[in-house]
Amino acid sequence: MTVHQDITKLEKLRCQLFSSSREAARKVANEIASLIRSRAAEGKHCVLGLATGSTPTGIYAELVRMHREENLSFANVITFNLDEYFPMHPDDLQSYCRFMREHLFDHIDIKPGNFNVPDGTIPVEKVADYCRDYEAKIAQYGGIDIQILGIGRTGHIGFNEPGSDATTRTRLITLDSVTRIDAASDFFGAENVPRRAITMGVGTILGARRIFILAFGEGKSSIVAKTVEGEMTPSVPATYLQNHRNVEVLLDQAASAALTRMKTPWLVGSVPWEPATIRRAVIWLSEKMNKAILKLTDSDYNEEGLQDLLAEYGSAYEINLQVFRYLQATIVGWPAGKPAHAKKPGDRPQPFDHIFPKRVIVFSPHPDDDVISMGGTLIRLADQGHEVHIAYQTSGNIAVFDDDAIRFAEFVSDYCAKFGLLSDRITELEQHVEEFLKNKQAGQVDSPEVQQIKALIRVGEARAGARCCGVPGERLHFLDMPFYATGRIKKKPLGQDDIQIIVDLLRKIQPHQIYAAGDLSDPHGTHRTCLKAIFQACDQCRHDEWYKTSEVLLYRGAWQEWPVHQVEIAVPLSPQEVKQKRNAIFKHESQKDRALFPGPDMREFWQRAEARNADTARRYDKLGLAEYEAIEGFVRWDGNWGLTE
Numbered sequence: 111m112t113v114h115q116d117i118t119k120l121e122k123l124r125c126q127l128f129s130s131s132r133e134a135a136r137k138v139a140n141e142i143a144s145l146i147r148s149r150a151a152e153g154k155h156c157v158l159g160l161a162t163g164s165t166p167t168g169i170y171a172e173l174v175r176m177h178r179e180e181n182l183s184f185a186n187v188i189t190f191n192l193d194e195y196f197p198m199h200p201d202d203l204q205s206y207c208r209f210m211r212e213h214l215f216d217h218i219d220i221k222p223g224n225f226n227v228p229d230g231t232i233p234v235e236k237v238a239d240y241c242r243d244y245e246a247k248i249a250q251y252g253g254i255d256i257q258i259l260g261i262g263r264t265g266h267i268g269f270n271e272p273g274s275d276a277t278t279r280t281r282l283i284t285l286d287s288v289t290r291i292d293a294a295s296d297f298f299g300a301e302n303v304p305r306r307a308i309t310m311g312v313g314t315i316l317g318a319r320r321i322f323i324l325a326f327g328e329g330k331s332s333i334v335a336k337t338v339e340g341e342m343t344p345s346v347p348a349t350y351l352q353n354h355r356n357v358e359v360l361l362d363q364a365a366s367a368a369l370t371r372m373k374t375p376w377l378v379g380s381v382p383w384e385p386a387t388i389r390r391a392v393i394w395l396s397e398k399m400n401k402a403i404l405k406l407t408d409s410d411y412n413e414e415g416l417q418d419l420l421a422e423y424g425s426a427y428e429i430n431l432q433v434f435r436y437l438q439a440t441i442v443g444w445p446a447g448k449p450a451h452a453k454k455p456g457d458r459p460q461p462f463d464h465i466f467p468k469r470v471i472v473f474s475p476h477p478d479d480d481v482i483s484m485g486g487t488l489i490r491l492a493d494q495g496h497e498v499h500i501a502y503q504t505s506g507n508i509a510v511f512d513d514d515a516i517r518f519a520e521f522v523s524d525y526c527a528k529f530g531l532l533s534d535r536i537t538e539l540e541q542h543v544e545e546f547l548k549n550k551q552a553g554q555v556d557s558p559e560v561q562q563i564k565a566l567i568r569v570g571e572a573r574a575g576a577r578c579c580g581v582p583g584e585r586l587h588f589l590d591m592p593f594y595a596t597g598r599i600k601k602k603p604l605g606q607d608d609i610q611i612i613v614d615l616l617r618k619i620q621p622h623q624i625y626a627a628g629d630l631s632d633p634h635g636t637h638r639t640c641l642k643a644i645f646q647a648c649d650q651c652r653h654d655e656w657y658k659t660s661e662v663l664l665y666r667g668a669w670q671e672w673p674v675h676q677v678e679i680a681v682p683l684s685p686q687e688v689k690q691k692r693n694a695i696f697k698h699e700s701q702k703d704r705a706l707f708p709g710p711d712m713r714e715f716w717q718r719a720e721a722r723n724a725d726t727a728r729r730y731d732k733l734g735l736a737e738y739e740a741i742e743g744f745v746r747w748d749g750n751w752g753l754t755e
Contacts, residue, residue: 135168198230265346278311402734483667492580628664
């Protein structure tokens with residue numbers, strides 16, 4: 111979208127938008143490489159402040175590539191990391207020292223002793239002295255030249271939690287409960303996350319000569335807007351960056367979504383009034399005025415900053431009608447089309463309407479995403495006679511509690527003993543599971559036997575959930591994509607073997623509809639990786655004859671929902687279908703009551719799903735459309751829908 115005039119007038123930090131995180135990472139890596147080389151030519155050190163987490167990994171990957179392919183030397187580089195959990199041994203899986211070695215230090219020629227990560231093994235009574243020494247060492251090298259930052263959901267930079275002001279220096283800090291919940295996936299549960307950390311202070315960070323702060327994904331959009339457009343406050347420590355004269359905020363499209371220039375661009379400048387922009391503006395106006403779309407008046411448009419739109423079209427009623435008819439057309443009771451005998455004059459045509467029944471495949475990143483996010487549509491597709499397949503892309507085994515694995519191992523042993531089937535191997539398995547889990551350390555990777563038991567638990571639950579939706583067992587496909595099979599939160603990079611599994615299944619089924627999870631805010635990125643695999647598989651199949659009569663639809667619901675202005679297909683659910691969907695979700699007993707990785711929303715998955723589906727229906731109703739119990743929304747993928755990488 112082209113927006114004219116000063117669209118950044120509300121932004122107190124300089125923001126740059128990128129089509130992907132990879133592009134942003136390259137920009138920062140190039141800036142760092144340029145400084146390293148110029149300092150080396152002068153015979154001087156280059157001092158870098160580094161961050162951990164998923165956000166900066168692209169930067170480190172690009173720096174490693176430059177070292178290998180472009181002879182970028184790090185011999186003159188000194189680094190200081192922002193933070194480390196306390197207590198934490200440097201070799202632990204969750205250690206930031208280990209993270210930096212795996213992602214950067216072990217792959218470049220930085221000199222031993224030239225990289226500094228806060229020490230999580232210091233006796234607590236010596237931490238204060240250690241922190242003062244850390245500050246002194248930064249000063250000894252002349253301060254930090256370039257500081258890399260991410261941003262937490264609470265607005266923390268480093269581990270400077272809400273309440274940290276611009277005077278704070280390196281210190282031991284108690285972690286906010288939100289931060290610990292967000293870190294739960296790395297530690298196999300929030301209860302295993304350390305309660306404290308050593309972190310550079312806000313004042314230490316502000317001492318850097320240049321700062322790059324990066325944020326990617328929908329989950330960061332709200333805090334990005336507060337940081338960039340809000341007032342400076344210790345409740346959002348990142349806002350103190352507004353006091354620094356050389357800060358650049360690098361965002362992808364999703365992370366920028368809550369900025370005024372993206373959310374309501376017509377309020378900061380003139381925009382070309384394309385259909386999608388008109389739709390967003392009218393829905394925004396309707397909700398702001400608490401009026402149905404068809405009740406909006408010329409005065410409403412004029413008073414709320416939409417004079418340009420009204421001037422271009424001349425009549426509020428004509429604009430209202432255009433948007434109302436579009437939204438009305440999104441409501442589809444037959445998401446895969448009707449049989450010939452059910453079609454009526456005036457029915458809105460659907461893609462490939464001449465094909466009935468259709469072959470449908472629903473890709474589910476984890477074994478419960480299908481029923482959580484589109485269970486009502488699954489029920490409807492099956493009831494309406496389509497050939498529905500479900501493909502579970504990963505085992506989801508790391509999300510099973512240890513107690514469940516013990517319970518199932520005991521069940522197998524007791525069953526076999528009762529019917530005289532007990533063998534030494536079964537006895538050994540039960541003993542191994544019990545002994546292993548009894549001695550398991552926080553964050554320790556499960557043994558292969560325990561991983562397999564947890565995977566089988568989720569297979570059984572997936573079958574029960576699908577059966578509740580009317581999908582038979584022979585149409586379920588458990589893909590076990592290799593990228594996931596590490597037993598750890600950190601996965602392997604997506605490979606061709608992962609993509610080939612999807613390609614082979616698509617070519618076997620030759621579906622007319624492909625449903626995929628466009629819900630990208632899960633705590634450890636599996637949805638994003640699974641969607642990327644589907645996109646790449648579809649790209650490989652795009653010249654196949656069957657693909658010419660196929661469409662890809664993206665669902666959400668487990669972690670977020672499509673905003674109404676983006677919804678292209680809205681499937682209304684009856685009260686009975688909502689109840690049936692809930693029962694299907696309940697079949698996933700290992701995820702019931704409490705999820706191992708709940709993310710920012712602590713409600714049970716069925717509660718999240720029902721609330722979001724009901725809210726979508728409520729919003730349609732408030733806009734003046736038909737009132738339904740619930741609505742599941744979908745958007746079409748046209749081959750150009752980008753993914754943050």
